[in-house]
Amino acid sequence: MSFSIKKQGEVVVVDVEGQLIVGNRQELKQKVLDELEKGEKKFLIDFSQTGYIDSSGLGVLVSLSKKIREQGGELRLANLNDDLQTLFELTKLDTLFQISDTRERALESF
Amino acid sequence: MADPHVAFDLEIPSDVEYIEGVVELARQRCRELKLSPTKCSLNVPVALSEALSNAILRGNGATGQQVRVRALVSDTDLVFEVVDEGPGFDLDQCTQDCTTEENLTKEEGRGLFLMRRLMDRVESFRNKGNVVRLTLHRE
Numbered sequence: 400m401s402f403s404i405k406k407q408g409e410v411v412v413v414d415v416e417g418q419l420i421v422g423n424r425q426e427l428k429q430k431v432l433d434e435l436e437k438g439e440k441k442f443l444i445d446f447s448q449t450g451y452i453d454s455s456g457l458g459v460l461v462s463l464s465k466k467i468r469e470q471g472g473e474l475r476l477a478n479l480n481d482d483l484q485t486l487f488e489l490t491k492l493d494t495l496f497q498i499s500d501t502r503e504r505a506l507e508s509f
Numbered sequence: 510m511a512d513p514h515v516a517f518d519l520e521i522p523s524d525v526e527y528i529e530g531v532v533e534l535a536r537q538r539c540r541e542l543k544l545s546p547t548k549c550s551l552n553v554p555v556a557l558s559e560a561l562s563n564a565i566l567r568g569n570g571a572t573g574q575q576v577r578v579r580a581l582v583s584d585t586d587l588v589f590e591v592v593d594e595g596p597g598f599d600l601d602q603c604t605q606d607c608t609t610e611e612n613l614t615k616e617e618g619r620g621l622f623l624m625r626r627l628m629d630r631v632e633s634f635r636n637k638g639n640v641v642r643l644t645l646h647r648e
Contacts, residue, residue: 458616458617461616481547486623
């Protein structure tokens, strides 16, 4: 499991490879907060290579979304597979995030 | 009907780093049992991960040393039992609805809710430790 970060235009894109769970959520949080501290405002997390997400992982997404908004920025999500989409629907987090079905659509939406 | 058989029975150190390995083992068993893809890749991984992290972080906390996890298979059900050394908890009292407007933006509070939505039955009781039992119907 790992996170890779790259810049596409003005957007910081984070790929979550593997699981986003209690054991690695802090790593994701810190990487995104570091970019936020550098002045980045637009964030996209791409889940195309993600297995499953637990409640801690969902909690980190909620927390990051709040912090980014407080700094005048925005966090969007892309590429949830059917299971992840179900998870977001069960927890109603699909109503809290702007979710795109492809990375390209998400990038265009900023 | 045959008695349930033990698919695995492990003791792991009380450390969240061990969760992913146990979940992967559980997923393998699910695939061998030909459970539906969603049960293999969503229901079991998320619910078991929640039970294990609860046992490690809340049940054992700083003092517990081990977590025991067993998987039992019957003709109809797949059952996981996660046992920690903590005092236990009241499932109903501790489960909150994370989908309300008030709770939706909170960072925490989704674990028990997810366990109960993704499993067919979740029980908590004491038997040589605090046991959380997750039951999923195979069909």
